[in-house]
Amino acid sequence: xxxxxxxxxxxxxxxxxxxxxxxxxxxxxxxxxxxxxxxxxxxxxxxxxxxxxxxxxxxxxxxxxxxxxxxxxxxxxxxxxxxxxxxxxxxxxxxxxxxxxxxxxxxxxxxxxxxxxxxxxxxxxxxxxxxxxxxxxxxxxxxxxxxxxxxxxxxxxxxxxxxxxxxxxxxxxxxxxxxxxxxxxxxxxxxxxxxxxxxxxxxxxxxxxxxxxxxxxxxxxxxxxxxxxxxxxxxxxxxxxxxxxxxxxxxxxxxxxxxxxxxxxxxxxxxxxxxxxxxxxxxxxxxxxxxx
Amino acid sequence: xxxxxxxxxxxxxxxxxxxxxxxxxxxxxxxxxxxxxxxxxxxxxxxxxxxxxxxxxxxxxxxxxxxxxxxxxxxxxxxxxxxxxxxxxxxxxxxxxxxxxxxxxxxxxxxxxxxxxxxxxxxxxxxxxxxxxxxxxxxxxxxxxxxxxxxxxxxxxxxxxxxxxxxxxxxxxxxxxxxxxxxxxxxxxxxxxxxxxxxxxxxxxxxxxxxxxxxxxxxxxxxxxxxxxxxxxxxxxxxxxxxxxxxxxxxxx
Numbered sequence: 103x104x105x106x107x108x109x110x111x112x113x114x115x116x117x118x119x120x121x122x123x124x125x126x127x128x129x130x131x132x133x134x135x136x137x138x139x140x141x142x143x144x145x146x147x148x149x150x151x152x153x154x155x156x157x158x159x160x161x162x163x164x165x166x167x168x169x170x171x172x173x174x175x176x177x178x179x180x181x182x183x184x185x186x187x188x189x190x191x192x193x194x195x196x197x198x199x200x201x202x203x204x205x206x207x208x209x210x211x212x213x214x215x216x217x218x219x220x221x222x223x224x225x226x227x228x229x230x231x232x233x234x235x236x237x238x239x240x241x242x243x244x245x246x247x248x249x250x251x252x253x254x255x256x257x258x259x260x261x262x263x264x265x266x267x268x269x270x271x272x273x274x275x276x277x278x279x280x281x282x283x284x285x286x287x288x289x290x291x292x293x294x295x296x297x298x299x300x301x302x303x304x305x306x307x308x309x310x311x312x313x314x315x316x317x318x319x320x321x322x323x324x325x326x327x328x329x330x331x332x333x334x335x336x337x338x339x340x341x342x343x344x345x346x347x348x349x350x351x352x353x354x355x356x357x358x359x360x361x362x363x364x365x366x367x368x369x370x371x372x373x374x375x376x377x378x379x380x381x382x383x384x385x386x387x388x389x390x391x392x393x394x
Numbered sequence: 395x396x397x398x399x400x401x402x403x404x405x406x407x408x409x410x411x412x413x414x415x416x417x418x419x420x421x422x423x424x425x426x427x428x429x430x431x432x433x434x435x436x437x438x439x440x441x442x443x444x445x446x447x448x449x450x451x452x453x454x455x456x457x458x459x460x461x462x463x464x465x466x467x468x469x470x471x472x473x474x475x476x477x478x479x480x481x482x483x484x485x486x487x488x489x490x491x492x493x494x495x496x497x498x499x500x501x502x503x504x505x506x507x508x509x510x511x512x513x514x515x516x517x518x519x520x521x522x523x524x525x526x527x528x529x530x531x532x533x534x535x536x537x538x539x540x541x542x543x544x545x546x547x548x549x550x551x552x553x554x555x556x557x558x559x560x561x562x563x564x565x566x567x568x569x570x571x572x573x574x575x576x577x578x579x580x581x582x583x584x585x586x587x588x589x590x591x592x593x594x595x596x597x598x599x600x601x602x603x604x605x606x607x608x609x610x611x612x613x614x615x616x617x618x619x620x621x622x623x624x625x626x627x628x629x630x631x632x633x634x635x636x637x638x639x640x641x642x643x644x645x646x647x
Contacts, residue, residue, distance in 0.1 A: 120492055121492075122488070122491070122492050141494065142494035143494040145494070147492055149489065149492075151485055151489075153484055153485040153486050153489055154486075155422075155426060155486070157426055157429040157430055158425060158426060158429055159429075162425055162429075166418070166421075166422055166425075167489075167493070169413055169418065170413055170415075170418055170490075170493045170494075170495045171413075171493060171494060171495075172413060172494065194429065
């Protein structure tokens with residue numbers, strides 16, 4: 103699983119794996135278990151887009167792409183059914199919603215049973231049922247010995263990963279199991295207390311708990327989980343404060359990322375990837391970006 | 395969701411089949427055309443409407459032959475380059491370029507399908523031209539020369555699209571290239587014998603079509619055959635480069 107904010111380089115890395123880009127330096131070797139080079143026909147790559155031949159039906163699009171990748175129309179049809187697109191498969195894709203188009207992209211990447219599955223933001227646009235279907239299909243691919251690489255900034259799907267690599271400004275800043283990564287932020291439970299009326303006196307945070315004042319209340323970062331919660335509440339009420347709401351948030355991958363980089367996981371649009379790659383045809387000549 | 399980065403299966407587990415890219419590209423274009431009946435009808439009617447006043451209005455044959463040659467060659471080149479650039483601009487070509495399929499045969503299959511469709515769409519206009527100004531034997535030759543010319547213009551359109559970076563550029567490049575080739579083929583004026591222009595005319599690909607429409611003769615057919623074969627081979631050889639170049643039109647690096 104590649105986790106990182108927008109613009110951090112996750113898609114670029116997937117495109118390198120998918121051989122859509124050629125690295126400017128170094129090389130990428132994708133190998134089968136016996137060490138032989140992995141043929142392109144055994145890679146399934148779903149981009150973060152939803153581009154199709156709009157005038158063709160879901161069936162026709164899926165069949166064409168799956169056959170081009172070496173799969174069969176029957177396999178494409180089976181996945182269309184599993185993703186609940188069977189009834190709409192004879193309609194032009196141009197009439198599909200964004201979510202339906204995303205499902206067709208995923209089907210086209212998965213139906214030829216690839217050994218290396220590369221998915222860019224696969225859950226974007228998917229309804230909960232389809233997300234579960236995708237999870238089941240990926241589990242089948244894994245059981246079949248395939249490798250699955252997912253690029254996302256959705257931490258909700260990261261828990262089940264074998265490994266998570268955090269990508270930040272074009273670099274991998276951490277690569278470990280989810281448990282090991284979460285271990286690094288263990289003991290930093292965030293207790294967010296929203297107040298109706300401000301505390302008149304000082305509120306002393308118990309033990310090693312850190313206190314942060316916010317415009318709407320107080321935040322505490324506790325090394326003891328929720329054990330400090332009664333003492334915190336007591337101190338606030340004792341100081342004359344009226345509590346409106348308490349949120350307790352266990353540390354997650356956002357906190358790991360923040361600890362590693364000092365940045366938030368949500369957005370990194372200002373990040374500049376220092377042109378690490380170029381399309382193969384650009385190696386010889388470069389063009390101006392402007393177009394007529 | 396479970397993700398892993400362990401081994402990627404052994405070749406023995408490879409269940410994928412090798413796909414023949416040429417028929418795959420041909421089928422794609424044929425299906426896409428079938429799903430756009432309005433465009434098909436327009437492509438039949440517009441050449442017919444353009445040819446009609448010349449065919450029935452008694453236009454001098456040398457003028458009519460020029461207009462027909464321009465019409466047919468523009469039809470083939472624009473009909474290949476512009477849709478390809480539109481696909482490229484919306485990221486479709488990039489998606490195709492990521493497929494494990496032979497890029498050259500795929501582009502060739504697409505061009506052959508385009509030539510077949512163009513031939514069908516131009517058939518009514520050609521029938522009108524043949525009925526009003528061609529002999530029976532010239533009409534028979536037109537059935538061979540026109541599709542061959544359209545294969546050439548289809549591949550020419552593919553090459554032009556690969557060089558252009560937008561639909562507007564593609565239209566400009568296509569117009570200039572076809573007009574230059576028509577000029578070289580002696581369509582707009584006859585070069586004096588033994589001149590350099592006459593030499594170029596003998597190797598220009600559109601000469602066969604223009605000569606047939608003007609005189610009913612098949613001069614230049616051998617050149618056309620060799621040119622089409624050569625362009626087909628080159629397209630297959632450099633297909634991956636063409637596809638990658640086309641893919642850049644979507645604005646991504």
